[in-house]
Amino acid sequence: MIKVVFQIVFLLGISFTILAQEKEPTVILISLDGFRYDYVERFKPENISRFISEGTQAQSMISSFPSKTFPNHYTIATGMRPERHGIVDNTFYDPEKDEVYAIGKRELVTDGSWYGGTPLWVLAEQNGIKAASYFFVGSEAAIQGVRPSYYYDYDGRVNNLTRISKAFEWLQMPDSIRPRMITMYFSDMDDIGHRYGPSDEEQIGARLKKLDAELGALFEGVKSLDQEVNIIIVSDHGMVDVTLENRILLDQLVDGIKARIVNSGALAHVYLLNPGEKEAVKQQLLTKKGRFKIVDPADLEYYGDLSTHADRIGDLIILADLGFYLANDQGYLDVVARRMRMDGSTARGEHGFDPKEKEMHAIFYAKGPQIKSGLTIDSFDNIHVYPLICQLLGLPIPSDIDGKLEVLQPILK
Structure with missing residues (x-):
């Protein structure tokens, strides 16, 4: 707990020291799977646009290779590139295990031996900060023997408002058990993008409008709480049309x-x-x-x-x-x-193509009491999100990660 010391000096020269406690910051990391870098500019969703105007945005965020869901989510979670944390694709073969890892194989997805690095929720728990996850790659597995204090096995049938409602429950827990590192995952834009292609204005726009309304409920709910909450919104990759x-x-x-x-x-x-x-x-x-x-x-x-x-x-x-x-x-x-x-x-x-291709670029938006407002920064690699979140939570930054704090430190107040 951070303590601030105030000296109150009365006319008689008697001084009293009062210890006032600042609220410890919370971070909510939201992933919008398949949300391409240009969707906000194209469709102008009301709530996300307001969120951006009141915080910091990057021109885009550059995926790691390959620009697929599992390797990039886990890169964001660990600050390591896929070839180092081990989730090198959505599907790959491990000769030592003599087994093919695939995102549909639940027994492997939940097996911590496949995952390297130290995910944010593991680092938080190891340092006395409770973590919670409503879906995020790796959060269902015991990595280094650790899972978030609160988590759910992935079930795409769970609607977005149920996930958001649970986040509010977590935030309103007593301080002693309340998670301060929360990850959330929404697949809407990936689902609709795969089905119709990112150029389908009607289908993409309609799904984004619905998602925007749901995220608006989350933003407003967080505002109503007397807490220091920093929200970071990312995506894992972009999308391109294929005929x-x-x-x-x-x-x-x-x-x-x-x-x-x-x-x-x-x-x-x-x-x-x-x-x-x-x-x-x-x-x-x-x-x-x-x-x-x-x-x-x-x-x-x-x-x-x-x-x-x-x-x-x-x-x-x-x-x-x-x-x-x-x-x-x-x-x-x-x-x-x-x-x-x-x-x-x-x-x-x-998706999955060359990360340098602009169509594969993802998003980075951030807002909160520790984040500068009205700021736009250049595109950057997604490995750098991890040390930023460590800094926000006061966590030690592991020395073996690929991400660098100096890349995103300028967005901090």
């Missing part, structure tokens, strides 16, 4: 390659049965012309230290060009085409 004509048949591309091929979409990981054949396989794949690249992970500028989890990334990566998509087989394309006809859509939204 049926821009699908690449992955099974045909890798036909004859002796390897385990994991994942599809913007990229696929190639785990060779004989790693000594890497250069030969790379050249073989390059003979198949198309809108994709064949890259050695060691040559990718997005990756830094590959000493920890290079085995999870694979020997080669097949990386689709922006707006193209690696489809497993023709049967998958037929299913997509049927769904598109039912929806009346001409494209689907996808």
Whole structure:
């Protein structure tokens, strides 16, 4: 607890010292999955726009590679890039475990042995601050043997207002048990973006309007509390339109390659049965012309230290060009085409591409008693959110993270 000392001096020269207690700050970290950097400018949602005007915004936030949901959420949570914290994609193979991690495998998602780094909620709990999570990647697993004091197993059927109502309950708990590190997750913009593509003004605008109203209830509720609450709103990645004509048949591309091929979409990981054949396989794949690249992970500028989890990334990566998509087989394309006809859509939204592509950029908005208002900052990498939150909560910043406090320190009062 922070204490402020006031000296009151009376005419008689007698002084009294009064100890006044400041309220300890709380941080609510909100993730809006798939919320592209330009949605606010395009659709002007009332409550989010007001939130931005009263706080700080970045021109955009740059995703880590690949620009997928799980690796980027966990990067925000740990301040480490995916190749260091270990969640290198939504789906990947771990040769040591001899198992494929996938976001749909609940027994693996909740297994803390897959997750490196020290997530914000773990750091908070280790330092005597209670944490709570209404969904966030990693929060369901015991990482370093620790979970948030309050958390829920992911269930996409839980509506947004239920999640917001629970946040209010947490905030109104007695000080001794009240969480001061809260994470929340909303999938609306990712769901609608995948289904119709980010260019569908009607569908994207309608879903954003609904989400904005729900977040408005959260903002107003926080205002009514006599607490020092800093709210940080982020997203994990952007979104780009992909038409049926821009699908690449992955099974045909890798036909004859002796390897385990994991994942599809913007990229696929190639785990060779004989790693000594890497250069030969790379050249073989390059003979198949198309809108994709064949890259050695060691040559990718997005990756830094590959000493920890290079085995999870694979020997080669097949990386689709922006707006193209690696489809497993023709049967998958037929299913997509049927769904598109039912929806009346001409494209689907996808992500996972080169983080430098502006369409993949995410958002960063922040507001609170410790945050400057009316400020716009340059785009920055999402690894830097972690040390900012540590600073807001008075937590020690781990020395082994990739994020740097000096990047976002200028937004603090």
